[in-house]
Amino acid sequence: xxxxxxxxxxxxxxxxxxxxxxxxxxxxxxxxxxxxxxxxxxxxxxxxxxxxxxxxxxxxxxxxxxxxxxxxxxxxxxxxxxxxxxxxxxxxxxxxxxxxxxxxxxxxxxxxxxxxxxxxxxxxxxxxxxxxxxxxxxxxxxxxxxxxxxxxxxxxxxxxxxxxxxxxxxxxxxxxxxxxxxxxxxxxxxxxxxxxxxxxxxxxxxxxxxxxxx
Numbered sequence: 001x002x003x004x005x006x007x008x009x010x011x012x013x014x015x016x017x018x019x020x021x022x023x024x025x026x027x028x029x030x031x032x033x034x035x036x037x038x039x040x041x042x043x044x045x046x047x048x049x050x051x052x053x054x055x056x057x058x059x060x061x062x063x064x065x066x067x068x069x070x071x072x073x074x075x076x077x078x079x080x081x082x083x084x085x086x087x088x089x090x091x092x093x094x095x096x097x098x099x100x101x102x103x104x105x106x107x108x109x110x111x112x113x114x115x116x117x118x119x120x121x122x123x124x125x126x127x128x129x130x131x132x133x134x135x136x137x138x139x140x141x142x143x144x145x146x147x148x149x150x151x152x153x154x155x156x157x158x159x160x161x162x163x164x165x166x167x168x169x170x171x172x173x174x175x176x177x178x179x180x181x182x183x184x185x186x187x188x189x190x191x192x193x194x195x196x197x198x199x200x201x202x203x204x205x206x207x208x209x210x211x212x213x214x
Contacts, residue, residue: 051073
């Protein structure tokens with residue numbers, strides 16, 4: 001297994017409850033996160049299918065499950081235990097974001113909030129291509145991505161070792177476009193005390209037959 005990803009897994013196993021409590025405190029009414037999430041939820045087809053990629057303790061999974069059939073994915077078993085309590089109607093998968101496979105055209109919406117920032121950035125292009133394949137025609141990818149050039153960073157996070165890896169905003173925008181996404185929004189915005197690239201990316205009704213653009 002990739003040691004970088006094992007650090008992330010073990011870190012979230014150790015801090016799952018502390019991190020979930022902080023998220024609840026910092027992502028409530030009046031935050032940019034809340035307004036962004038509400039915009040995304042409004043795009044989820046009633047009775048459709050959604051994937052919460054890196055679902056953590058399941059707060060977003062719960063919101064999605066009120067509208068759609070949801071799969072929550074995380075590598076941390078402790079996070080998944082919390083998520084199952086939070087969103088009992090969802091289905092959960094324990095897997096690595098960079099290695100999991102779903103059938104083509106499985107989802108209407110894929111969300112990834114503060115999750116790809118923990119995946120080795122050399123694998124981001126293939127993850128974006130995989131997400132595009134998992135989405136149905138007209139589907140959307142929404143979430144937060146890194147905004148700085150960070151090949152690898154390891155430091156303490158809520159009292160446990162953690163690892164990050166991501167590109168700057170310009171490179172991430174290009175990788176998404178190279179994977180075949182249209183960028184409806186891709187802005188660097190400060191929220192929760194950090195700068196993230198907030199993205200809503202779509203694939204058009206004929207995108208499944210298109211060649212990804214350079």
